[in-house]
Amino acid sequence: MLSTKMAGQVAENAAIRKCNKYKTIVDQNYQFLAFAVETLGPWSNSAGNFVNELGHRMTVATGDARSKQFFIQHIILAIQRGNAASVIGTFPPSAAMENIFLL
Numbered sequence: 001m002l003s004t005k006m007a008g009q010v011a012e013n014a015a016i017r018k019c020n021k022y023k024t025i026v027d028q029n030y031q032f033l034a035f036a037v038e039t040l041g042p043w044s045n046s047a048g049n050f051v052n053e054l055g056h057r058m059t060v061a062t063g064d065a066r067s068k069q070f071f072i073q074h075i076i077l078a079i080q081r082g083n084a085a086s087v088i089g090t091f092p093p094s095a096a097m098e099n100i101f102l103l
Contacts, residue, residue: 008044011043011044011047012044014036015044018036019034033046033050034046034047039083055072
């Protein structure tokens with residue numbers, strides 16, 4: 001397994017596969033960025049670089065030094081929500097489970 005040999009290697013390989021998959025549609029009018037993130041944390045280099053650049057621009061535009069960190073936290077929460085939805089989707093529907101989420 002690649003993930004046991006080097007942290008982030010799975011995300012990096014996924015980013016490379018995405019770039020290869022979409023290289024035929026990219027021309028002078030479009031730019032493609034592979035945004036690959038492993039479930040438990042590591043991001044591909046392209047994803048990390050993009051978030052750092054965009055976060056820096058957000059900080060400059062808003063004047064709030066925390067805006068980059070808030071942006072990163074929103075991405076991380078979206079990943080966690082997606083993971084939770086995947087896990088919950090594996091449970092059979094039941095009235096008891098529906099009552100839990102009404103809190």
